[in-house]
Amino acid sequence: MDPQESFRAYVDARLQVLSRVAYLLTGDWHLAEDLVQVTLTRVARHWDRVVDQGDPDPYVRKVLHSQHVSLWRRRWRHVELRDPLPETAAPDGLAGTEQSMVVRQALARLAPRQRAVLVLRYFEDLTETQAAQALGCSVSTVKSQTRDALARLREHAPELADLVGAAPSGAPQGRGGAR
Amino acid sequence: MTERLRDALHDAVAGVPAVRLSEDPWRQGRRLRRRDRWTQGLAAVVVLLVVSVAFVVAGQGGRGARVTPADGADAVPGDVSTPWMWQAEVQSDPRGQASLLLSGDGWGLSGTDVFDHEGKVAVVGRDGSYRMLLYAGVQQTAGYGVLLSPDGRRVVSQFLPDEQPAWSVVTDLATGASRRLVSEGRDCCAMPVAWSPDGRLLLALDHPRDPTGFDPVTGYGLVPAELVVHDLTTGATRRLGAAGDLNQLRAASVAAFSPDSRHVVMSVGEQVKLMSLTGETLWTAELGDRTHLAGVGAFTGDGRLITTVTLDGCLDGCGTAALAARRWRFGYLDAATGAPADGPVLADAVGMAVRALGWRHGRDLVALEYEPEPGHDKVDQPMWQDTGYWETGHVVLTARTPGGGIETLLDPPGEVLGMDVARDLLEAGRFGGPAARPAMFPARAVIMVPLVLFGTPLLLVLGVTGLVLWRRRRRRRRAWTRPATPSGPAPAP
Known part of the structure; x- marks a missing residue:
């Protein structure tokens, strides 16, 4: 073709x-x-x-x-x-539940890399290896960024706790947000 | 847990439509692709140029090693190059005895019209070094006006720009120091013609600073010249006689010392005269308008004959081809009487001019042969010189053996238009030494010009590239780890 x-x-x-x-x-x-x-x-x-x-x-x-x-x-x-802060725009007629809005707002609070790993892993259903290739980083970086992203979501959007699950025992809360 | 997060993410953008593309990405991308190729091509050309220059510079610089003749004896190099434009001066880094002087054009021997237009003569040392004598823009010709002493230790010049006014100047190549010569209390002016073979005397054309009148036909200034012998030890000057108008003398055949340094043969118009150093004329001979004294090496090695050259070919109104086709026959005068005499049969020289420098082993005539510079025809120009700077296109050093043999001793680069050879090496037949290549350093301050011209773009490219790469890497690293909001949680949209 x-x-x-x-x-x-x-x-x-x-x-x-x-x-x-x-x-x-x-x-x-x-x-x-x-x-x-x-x-x-x-x-x-x-x-x-x-x-x-x-x-x-x-x-x-x-x-x-x-x-x-x-x-x-x-x-x-x-x-x-x-x-x-710069205003953000949404597409016309974008509907959604309250949870959808909370998800979008919570994503906006993540670092770009953290947001990227969540999108790659949970929206595009990629493996950690594929996500690492897309981001040009190692698999271990994808793992750590995923962990940090989830921790930050728990910290800043407790209403999404049932989506992201409870923090692992012994893990410090808000680890990713401190940077 | 992950299933629920997955669903939530999909729900969050469930109603998001496809974006509106403001411009056809295909056309936009292809346009960028074409621009990329142009940029890459241009960058490749720049890199190629810079790398080429770097290689040329590095390659030339690497050939500046000291020359040591195989048998340890000094010799005239079998091959020479033109010096670097920024080559150091004799005065700043003297290297001692020289084998050759070179003059000519090109960046190394003349500079450019815009900068470094210095009027240069290269001194090729016996260690293979190149050092320069600079004449403040007045172009000099090695072998006439700038002469290497018979032992290669000194150079005599008409003047040196940074010295006090002088009749002429002698520069010691071992120390770089110069000595002003004053003749009969006057500090002007002399055109050096020849060193005596023993190095004690200087034969020169003494002339006034300014023209004494003007030729009613041509309008050129008249500068009457008188041949003198100056004793470098005592400072005494002996006048030998009027030689004619300085600007119209045939430089190649003004005069020559006898091997014992006790006599001088000089040209006066179409005559030659043998003079004693007291100024007494021993004989006079008529040569006609086509025969000339062969040069500063006119006396044969034993001093019994004086060599002449006779022109077969174009005398006046000559174009480049006619000048190149000139044929010069060698003949002899008896040094005792001035009568024509038989001598070694030498092959004719073909070219614009030939100038005898001396005799190798007392047997072979060593001469400089001149080829014409295209465009400098001989047409009604009283100041035209068949060995002049502007008229010459190339020179070759040759040796003629009795019986008709010709040997090329040194064929320098095309930019070399004049040479002078140390007499001791010439007479001992010390030719064909290792090739002498100039080292890049030490350099004069003018080296900053090419450094700035070529180095600045290179440094800029390297610097900007490095900066861009560094900033890109730094930002990328920060970007990946920096939270999206610069100050706390984002407000609800």
Whole structure:
């Protein structure tokens, strides 16, 4: 298939999922749009090589997460600590239960890497190895970041305790949030 | 537990639609791809250039090793290079006895019109070193005006820019110190022509600083020159006679010392005269307009013959091809009478000019042969010189053996337009020594120019790349571990 056609077919098939992942990562609809746009542009740059390697998903995922960090860094670079926080936007007509809102808010309080491991592991159902490949880190880092992310959720969103489970006995509360 | 978290995450974005793409990512990506390729190509060219320059510089620098002749004796190198543009001066780092002087064009021997336009002569030491004599932009020709002493220990120059006004200047190559010469109380002006074979006397054209009149036909200034012998030990000067207008003299055939340093043969118009050092004329011979004294090495090794050269070919109105096709026949005068005489049969020289430097083993004529510089034709130019800086395109040092043999002793790079050879090496036949390559250092301050020109872009590229990589790595590391909110929990949207 022509590279351009295969790229468009891929985008048609995966745009919805990518959009949801991007929204979970950024917590902001406009940022999610930017993130998907930048990610697909970067992927298009090297599409021939990407399709030659088989499944494009691992590469696209890798680009998405690295671009997420770049966008996040750009967004916060010029923000003074005393400034009001930037407003966040949500897609039109986004419905959801109160729990959904709490989940999104809780995710927004995590460090990008912690948010990323939760999305990769629990939304995209990837193994720890696959998550490590997507983030360009070791499996042990994925494990520790997952543990820290869950601990932080327990600390800052106790109402989600039934989702993330109780803290392991002896483990300090809020370990990840201290950094 | 994980199942419930999974469900909660899916529920949280269940109503999220696909984003609207503001621009076709395919077109945008391909545009970036083209830009990347241009950038990469440009970067590759820059890197290639920088690496090439680095290799050239490193390679040249590595060839600056000391030259030691195989048998330990000094010799004229069999091959030479042009010096580095920033080559150190004799005065700042003297290296002692020299085998050769080189003059010419190119960055090493002339500098550029924009910077380092110094008027240079390279002194090639017997240890293979290169040191420079600089003349403040006045281009000099080795072998006429700047001469290497017979033992290679001194150089006499018309002037040196940082010295007090002088009749001429002698520079000691072992110490770098220069000695002003004053002749008859005057500190101007002399054009050095030849050292006496014993190194005690200097033959020079004494002339006034400014023209004394103007040629009514050409409009050029007239600078009357007189041939003098200056005793370097006593400072005494003996006048031998008027030689003509300095600017119109044929530099290659002004005069020559006899091997015993007791006589001088000099050209005056179309005549040659043998003079004693007291100024007495011993004989005069007519040569005509096509025959000249062969050069400072005109006397044969035994002093019995004086070599002349006769031109077969274009005399006036000559283009480059005609100049290159000139043929010079060698002939002889009896040194005792000035009459034509028979001597060793030498092969003709073909080229713009030939200048005899001396005799190897008293048997073979060592000469410098001149090829023309294209575009500098001989057309109604009174100051045109067939061994001049501007007229010469290349020189080759050769030896002619009796019977017609020709041997190339030194074929220097094309930028070399003039040479002078130490007489002791020449007469002893010490040629074909190891190739002398200039070392990059020590250097003059002008080295900062190429360093800035080539080094600054390189340092900038390396510095910016390093900074970008460092900042990127630092930010990435911070980004991954920094909480999303800069100050406490985020407010509800």
